[in-house]
Amino acid sequence: MxxxxxxxxxxxxxxxxxxxxxxxxxxxxxxxxxxxxxxxxxxxRYRHRGAGGEPAQIFGNxxxxxxxxxxxxxxxxxxxxxxxxxxxxxSPDTAGPNPDVYVTAHQWYWAFRTPGGAETAGELHIPAGRRVLLDLTSADVIHDFSVPQLARKIDVIPGQHNRLWIEAAKAGTYAGECNEFCGPQHAWMRFRVIADDAASLAGAGPDSPAPTLVAGSAAAHGAQVFREVQCSACHAVQGQTSDFPHDGAVGPDLTHFASRQLMAGGVLTNTPANVQRWLKHTQQVKPGARMPTLPLSDQEINDLSAYLEALK
Ligand code: CUA
The missing domain is CATH 1.10.287 (Helix Hairpins)
Known part of the structure; x- marks a missing residue:
């Protein structure tokens, strides 16, 4: 970058x-x-040199x-x-074509969804060398979508759908951030745009299979904890939490979480240790985030991180 x-x-x-x-x-x-x-x-040139009286007084020219x-x-x-x-x-004309990706800004993360229903957060995959049309709106307050290397920036406003073309000429990773003050964690409302030569839009496809969890493994227990402590009330994992309908308005979609480079709006790199730190000290890591610090045991935190890191 x-x-x-x-x-x-x-x-x-x-x-x-x-x-x-x-x-x-x-x-x-x-x-x-x-x-x-x-x-x-x-x-x-006209400094006072100690001689003569007052210089000529000139009014206007x-x-x-x-x-x-x-x-x-x-x-x-x-x-x-x-x-x-x-x-x-x-800002080429956006009136004609249908958007390729729907972007929703939240305090404080970015959600990206394709028309096919694939959803991801904090990381947008686009094909290199092609213009991609975004439709942007906000779930709460006014944000601003900015990826300086790829496009102009644009305000993201609740109740309004703005449109923006972005394009990466070459494959690469490009830094994006929120550019409108939107609350205490405004600075940690970052994302990445990853352009590759044959990327599918947004993230993986909508029907890419959810991982099979080995019965009795830490990850399988983590999946159970994920439902029982109601992580799934705010976070969707496609193929795993279909019994908890997700309204898309609370926490980031965690499908394919393990394939993301960053988490929590870019405040942490995505490693098992950081997932555990986040689960244990949410409000210290990102004060004001909508996610509360949950009363989880060390065992539950360990299993939850095993589950999340299995969501490739
Ligand atoms: Cu969102 Cu600043």
Whole structure:
């Protein structure tokens, strides 16, 4: 992943924005150097040298004033023209086609769902070299979807469906984050976009089989705990929790959880030790998260993490 994503565009949708940023920066720097240079020059050239009385007092100069007003208007006009052009290039028409992925923002994680019903969280898989149309809405407050290398950013608003094209020219992993302050864990509302050469959209397909759990194993016991302590009241695992209808509005879908790189909105890398830490100290790891710290025994935590890490 890029250290300076804003300056490292990886798509034809993001490149014009980076170019506009550079043009604006260099133009601004030019204006600054001109003004600061002239100011310094005048301060030195017309400094008080101890002789003579008060200098000539000048009020206004029509030629100079018209000059700098027109100059400033011309500069702003050029920037306006470039900005409108870039806005068109980075936001192609979204009216026609059906969305490829439905994105729902939650405090504080991102859910991604395909029209076929596959759902995942925190990680969006897209095919490289193809534009993907997103439909974005929020389950609670206003968020903002931003993957600087792949597209413009866009507000994600409850009750409204915004649309956005994203594209990765090459295979790779691209950092995404929420860009609108949305509560105490706003900074931990991150996600990754993973572009591969033959990725299925979002995550795995909707009917990819759920793993078979060996009877009597820690994972099988974990599955039982998952139902009994009602993890499944908030989290769906497709193929495993169909008896607990999931309204998709509470916690992240955990189908194929084990195949994800990060968890809990990017606050932890996905390892068995971190899953256990999360289950044990949820509210310390991510204060304010909707998930309470559950009264689980060490054995239950161990088995739950075995179960979750079996969901490949
Ligand atoms: Cu969601 Cu900030």
């Amino acid at each position: 890029s250290a300076f994503p804003v300056f490292d565009p990886a798509s034809s949708l993001a490149r014009p924005i980076t170019q506009l940023t550079s043009i604006t920066f260099w133009l601004g720097l030019g204006v600054f150097l001109l003004v600061a240079g002239l100011l310094s020059w005048f301060m030195w 029509t030629r100079d004033e018209v000059g700098w007003i027109l100059g400033a208007v011309a500069l702003v006009g050029v920037l306006l023209f470039l900005t409108v052009r870039v806005a068109g290039q980075s």
